[in-house]
Amino acid sequence: MAEKINLTLKVWRQNRGEEGRFEIYEAHDIDTDASFLEMMDVVNDKITLAGGEPIAFEHDCREGICGCCGSLVNGKTHGSHERTTLCQLHMRHFKEGETVVIEPFRARAFPVIKDLILDRSGLDHIIAEGGYVSVKTGNAPEASTTPIKKELAEAAMDAAECIGCGACVAACPNGSAMLFTAAKVSQFALLPQGHPERAQRAKDMVAKMDELGFGNCSNEYECAVACPKGIDVKNIARLNREFIKARLTKS
16 A cells, blocks of 8 residues: 655745745645646645635646646756656655655747746747748658668657756756757757758748757756756757858858
């Protein structure tokens, strides 16, 4: 039989455009096998039954794929475990009677919509600015038509693991989206299918990142530590090279 745990939650509550504040909630008899989001569900049920307004938090897949659930737990993105999204964090990693501080990611480019829910659409705008590949219509070509070196294919797939959760932005002291943008640029730049728009993509995505108010990269590397998918900072170096080459190339 699973053990139970009792916690005190210090949760950030805020409506868009208003000042926020922390509120205290008690989480009693929480199953230690439950995920963090399941614990939040239990607490919200009790708040609702008492006539209160439940804590707003974002979630979807609850399988570490969608990147929606990101929040700061005790000051750390997605909690205390490396390469773990918040929905994959389990209550057995907390201590009996512990006070858990839960707040939204803090970044200028991520305004609060409500409580723990952020407007992270800026990341979508960066992708839309150049994260695509032009293709001719018709049947897909045979996989062996375009030979690709194994190391390039693996590096592209590693970069494509980025789920756009925004933890890298929240962890960066400058609120930079460089790791995110670098991953999206790298996954295309490494493969021949992404070469037609290669130069323009790098320029456009960086320009959009700056336009949306994301900060500059100062090589602190907190982004890579916070990333639940382990995106390598080498991608930032690749983005810098792609951008410099693009600026030196006539459009």
